[in-house]
Amino acid sequence: MPPRRCGRGSARSTPAGGSLSRPRRPRRSSAQISRVHADNFSVYGMRKVWRQLHREDIPAARRTVARLMCELRLQGVRPRQNDPHHRPG
Numbered sequence: 001m002p003p004r005r006c007g008r009g010s011a012r013s014t015p016a017g018g019s020l021s022r023p024r025r026p027r028r029s030s031a032q033i034s035r036v037h038a039d040n041f042s043v044y045g046m047r048k049v050w051r052q053l054h055r056e057d058i059p060a061a062r063r064t065v066a067r068l069m070c071e072l073r074l075q076g077v078r079p080r081q082n083d084p085h086h087r088p089g
Contacts, residue, residue: 006069006070006075029060029064029065029068030068030071030072032053032058032060033049033053033060033065033068033069033072033074034072034074036049036052036053036056037049037069037074040052042074042077043076043077044076045075045076045077046062046065046066046069046076047062048076049065049069049074049076050062050065050066053065
């Protein structure tokens with residue numbers, strides 16, 4: 001299954017009870033993700049945030065970091081492409 005884009009519907013639906021039975025720990029994880037993102041000038045994307053968390057011995061799954069960054073509306077900065085004003089020489 002291809003990775004889900006942020007903000008679009010999930011591939012799985014919620015059960016008849018109304019919520020997924022996933023154990024929730026997002027408060028601590030989302031605080032750490034927000035801190036790492038802010039400490040790096042809001043430039044880090046999902047992969048670099050995930051790597052930095054592991055460097056700091058904070059266990060986090062890559063997909064969990066991606067999901068929480070989507071929920072927090074955090075994104076990394078993308079490089080410029082073909083901007084004529086910033087060409088060398």
